[in-house]
Amino acid sequence: MTPPPARRRRTATSGAAPARNLPRRGTVRRAQAITTYGVGSLIAVDHESFVVSGLDAADQHWNADESPRIHERRLARLLDVQHFRLPPASDDSSKDGVRVRRFPLIHSCPECNELRLHRDFNSPAGKSVCGTCEADLVPSRFVIACEAGHLDEFPYWHWVHRTTGAGGSTAGKCGGTLRMRSTGRSSSLRSILVSCTCGVPEVSMEGSFRKSALKDLGLRCRGTRPWLGTSEPAQSCGLAARTLQRGSSAVWQPVLKSALSIPPWSDGRADPLAEYWDELRQLSSRAEVAMCLKFAFKGESPVSVDEVMTLLAAEREEDPTGDETPTFDHRYRALRNKEYERLRSGNDERERSRDEQFICETPLGDPAVLAPLGVTGPMLVKKLREVRALKAFTRLADPDSTTNAHEAALSTSRLTWLPAMEVRGEGVFLRLDDDRLASWERATAVAARVERMRTAHQSVIEQRAAEPAHAQPSPASPRMVLLHTIAHILINEWSLEAGYPAASLRERLYAGDDMAGVLVYTATSDSAGSLGGLVAQGEPDRLDRAIRSAVLRAAWCSSDPLCVESEASGTSGTNLAACHACVMLPETSCEHNNILLDRALLVGTPEDPAIGFFRDLLVH
Incomplete structure (x- = not known):
C-alpha cells in the first residue's frame, strides 16, 4: 500500500512556519519564576491548576530579547553550565513565555459531584467547565509526591475501593464512576467523601495524609514527572509516596545557588568566553591560549591573552585544596x-x-x-x-x-x-x-x-x-x-x-x-x-x-x-x-x-x- 503524501505545513507570508500563539493563563514576576513558581511547581490561575513545564525546549521558544543571557563565571563553573538566562518578561505583543501543563488532571464538578479526568468532562475548547452542568471544574485538592521529586495524581479509585482488596492492576475496572462531595459540617478531611457508583461504601479522606496511607494500599511511587511531559514513568521509583495538598509548600522547594560578581569577573569582560572555558582550562601556556582564542573567534579575540591568563589564574585560586575529590x-x-x-x-x-x-x-x-x-x-x-x-x-x-x-x-x-x-x-x-x-x-x-x-x-x-x-x-x-x-x-x-x-x-x-x-x-x-x-x-x-x-x-x-x-x-x-x-x-x-x-x-x-x-x- 502506498503511503499518503506528506501533509504540507502552512507557512506565513515570509515562508516561515507561523509562530505559535499559545493561550495565556496568567502572569508571574521574573523573581517568582525562580523562587516560587519555578520548573516543576504547581501554580493556580483562577480556578485552574497547572505545573510549570521543564526546560527541554525553552532555549528555542524563549525569546532572546525577552529572556536575555546573563553571565557569572564563578557560579556557572560551580553548576557546570556555560551561562544563565533570565525568565522571559512578557508584554502584550509577546507570543510565548514560561510554559505550563494542566495538573492535576483529575477534576471534580461541584454540581454533579463527578470525579474524573479533565478530558472526560467534555469541556468546550479553552474552558474548564463541566460539559453537562456548565459549572467550573475544581482541580483535585490532593496530589502525591515522593522524595525523589516525582509527582502524581492521588489514587482516588484505590482509596475508595480499599476495603474490597482490589489490586493496582484492576484500577478503574469496576465500571463505576467516582464522585466527590463535601458534607459542609467542618473543614476537616472527614467532611470530604468519595464514592463509586459500583456500590462500594462511601469513604472520607480522613487518614489519607498518614505517612503509611499509600503504602497500606500497596502503592509505591510510579516515578511520573508531569512537568517534563512524561505521562509514563521514565524509570521505576519504588519510594514511599506521600499525600499532599496541592498548595502545600512541601510540593515544591527550590534549590537556589548564588554568587556575587567580584573582580576580575565583575566588569563583564569575560562574558564572550563563556562557551570556551572548558577548553581554556586545559591550557597552560600563553601560546596555547592565543591559538585557542584565534580559532574560537575566527580572528581577533575580544579578550586579550593577558586578561585570559589573569582570569585562569583567578579561577584556579578557587579550586578546593586537598587530595580528596572535591564535592x-x-x-x-x-x-x-x-x-x-x-x-x-x-x-x-x-x-x-x-x-x-x-x-x-x-x-x-x-x-x-x-x-x-x-x-x-x-x-x-x-x-x-x-x-x-x-x-x-x-x-x-x-x-x-x-x-x-x-x-x-x-x-x-x-x-x-x-x-x-x-x-x-x-x-x-x-x-x-x-x-x-x-x-x-x-x-x-x-x-x-x-x-x-x-x-x-x-x-x-x-x-x-x-x-x-x-x-x-x-x-x-x-x-x-x-x-x-x-x-x-x-x-x-x-x-x-x-x-x-x-x-x-x-x-x-x-x-x-x-x-x-x-x-x-x-x-x-x-x-x-x-x-x-x-x-x-x-x-x-x-x-x-x-x-x-x-x-x-x-x-x-x-x-x-x-x-x-x-x-x-x-x-x-x-x-x-x-x-x-x-x-x-x-x-x-x-x-x-x-x-x-x-x-x-x-x-x-x-x-x-x-x-x-x-x-x-x-x-x-
Whole structure:
C-alpha cells in the first residue's frame, strides 16, 4: 500500500512556519519564576491548576530579547553550565513565555459531584467547565509526591475501593464512576467523601495524609514527572509516596545557588568566553591560549591573552585544596571564601573599569570606634551584583536536608544553561574581632547552648532525609548562630531607622574556621536597591549607633520572659530565644529559613548574662 503524501505545513507570508500563539493563563514576576513558581511547581490561575513545564525546549521558544543571557563565571563553573538566562518578561505583543501543563488532571464538578479526568468532562475548547452542568471544574485538592521529586495524581479509585482488596492492576475496572462531595459540617478531611457508583461504601479522606496511607494500599511511587511531559514513568521509583495538598509548600522547594560578581569577573569582560572555558582550562601556556582564542573567534579575540591568563589564574585560586575529590559543598565553600577575601580587601579606584559591578571601599570614618563592640573591618559595598540560579528542586524535604541524589531535574537532557535572576544593589560588610570571638566561643555555656540547637537541627535533617546516614551535617556552631542573629537584628534596626522594608534587605553569612563576617545588602531589583541609604549606614559612627541600638532592642522582647527562657522554639527546637516579635525576618531575607537563631548569645540570659557577646553594652 502506498503511503499518503506528506501533509504540507502552512507557512506565513515570509515562508516561515507561523509562530505559535499559545493561550495565556496568567502572569508571574521574573523573581517568582525562580523562587516560587519555578520548573516543576504547581501554580493556580483562577480556578485552574497547572505545573510549570521543564526546560527541554525553552532555549528555542524563549525569546532572546525577552529572556536575555546573563553571565557569572564563578557560579556557572560551580553548576557546570556555560551561562544563565533570565525568565522571559512578557508584554502584550509577546507570543510565548514560561510554559505550563494542566495538573492535576483529575477534576471534580461541584454540581454533579463527578470525579474524573479533565478530558472526560467534555469541556468546550479553552474552558474548564463541566460539559453537562456548565459549572467550573475544581482541580483535585490532593496530589502525591515522593522524595525523589516525582509527582502524581492521588489514587482516588484505590482509596475508595480499599476495603474490597482490589489490586493496582484492576484500577478503574469496576465500571463505576467516582464522585466527590463535601458534607459542609467542618473543614476537616472527614467532611470530604468519595464514592463509586459500583456500590462500594462511601469513604472520607480522613487518614489519607498518614505517612503509611499509600503504602497500606500497596502503592509505591510510579516515578511520573508531569512537568517534563512524561505521562509514563521514565524509570521505576519504588519510594514511599506521600499525600499532599496541592498548595502545600512541601510540593515544591527550590534549590537556589548564588554568587556575587567580584573582580576580575565583575566588569563583564569575560562574558564572550563563556562557551570556551572548558577548553581554556586545559591550557597552560600563553601560546596555547592565543591559538585557542584565534580559532574560537575566527580572528581577533575580544579578550586579550593577558586578561585570559589573569582570569585562569583567578579561577584556579578557587579550586578546593586537598587530595580528596572535591564535592559540590567543598566547591561552594571555596566560592564563599573568595568572596570573603574580596569583601575584606575591597577594590580601590585603580582596579576599576567603567563597567565594574563590584565597588567595595573602606569607610571615611575611624573604624576604631567599633573596637569596644568587638566589630572590625567595616566595608561599604557601594555597588554589587548577585546572580541566583535555580539548580533543581525538591519535594517533601527541605533542600538543606537532602543530598544531590534527591534533587529533581529541570529537564530530561543536560542543559548548558540554567534559569537565574540578577540583583544589583549595595550593602554593608562587617567582621567580628578574631580574639574576642575566639574567647567567647570557648565558653562552656555558649557551646552547650549551641549544641542543643545543633542536635535538634541534625535530628530534623535526618528525619526528612530518605537516607539518614547520608544526611548533611548541621551548620550550627557558636560562630554561625552569633553571626546569623547579628544579621537579623541589624536588618530589623535598619528597617526601622533607615526606612528600608525588611523584605528588601538580605543577609549573606561568612562563617567558618577562618571567616567571621556578615554582608547585609539590598535584595530587590527595584529602587530600594540603589538609593545609597544602606551604604551610608556603614560609616563607623552610624554603624556604632546602629549596633548599640539593635542590641538594646534585642535585650527585650514583648514575649519575654517566655521567649528568652525558652528551652526550644522554632521548627522542632532549632531556635532558642528567637521569635517573630524580636529577631525573625521575612523568609526572603534569611539564608536559613529563620532557624538557628538565639538572641541570648548576643545579650545573655537573666540567669547567665555572661554568654552574651555584647553583654558589656548592657551594663549600666
